[in-house]
Amino acid sequence: MESKKLNRKTLIFLSLIFILALGLRMRVFTKQMNVMNLSYDPKNYWIMSHQIVDDGIYGYAYDIPSGISNARVMPGYPLFLAAVYKILGDKFLQITAVRLLQVILSSLSVLLGFLFVKKAFKKDSAALLTALFMAIYPTYVLSTVMLLTETLALFTMLLYFCLSLFAFESGKKMINLITGVAFGAHLMIRPALLPLFIFPFIFALISKRSFTTRCSVQDDGKVCQSEHSEESSLSAIRQKNRPLVSMFLFQLIGVVLIMAPWWIRNIVTLGAFILTAEGSGNPFLAGTYPYFKDYMLDVAEEIKGNNDLQMAYGIERLIHGFKTEFWLYIKWYTIGKTAHIFNEPYLSRLL
Structure with missing residues (x-):
């Protein structure tokens, strides 16, 4: 089943899967709505977010406020929690609001998963199966009520994946810049994908390197590619790679725009350049x-x-x-x- 646009049947199935995803997550949310006894990392993130707002100190510790600045965790998720706390002003209402927001983001991730597979493989059936598995996968369902990075990291990662496909397909500078911003946003939550940033460009570069062999027949057999034709081929390759270089630069700019405040903060506050977290x-x-x-x-x-x-x-x-x-x-x-x-x-x- 291949199509560029969603047919009616696919749209109906996708809607049902989204409703299923939202329903499962809301079920877990309602069961945990009044449970406020956090422990381990959720408790640490929770305390950390209050320290950011109340004391202006960014520092991660265990069970208690750190009291000092550090760079032990990436700032994306703590700042997300801090923003909710700043708006609501109530530590326990903050937990409920974050859980509800994560229910919404996790459900939207199901749609992003569908979009990515649909765009990448042009198969509605594969995309629907992906969405279904994401909708019912226990970890994705349960993580929505935990104050952990999982839900937000999954959403930003899939957003980056989807934008990457559009960026490489169109080659437009603005889309590539936005793609870089999305990747930077994901790194600010979980930096594990950072080494993979270059891989899509390497793959695109390899796939574009198609050497044209020009052959001429002589008395002693077939001779391929004269010096002139080789120079022409190399020139053509350079021309083809120029858009790729531009795309890489604009995505890199997007990443740097998001990551730069974190790097500057670490240099100013901690006196050291820290690429991600320590x-x-x-x-x-x-x-x-x-x-x-x-x-x-x-x-x-x-x-x-x-x-x-x-x-x-x-x-x-x-x-x-x-x-x-x-x-x-x-x-x-x-x-x-x-x-x-x-x-x-x-x-x-x-x-």
């Missing part, structure tokens, strides 16, 4: 507790707020664990962690 120590340390037994109970207070100390202590725990409980750690880092996570989804434990 909070890798905590998840690394957390992973050194097999089956999360005695989770973080042995972590001293001075370590909790320091990324470098957390990374160092995590390495120390890892080495000690393999020395003293080798098979436990082997099992944990091979099949144990996967089995533990998928036995009960992580988000379910937080609800």
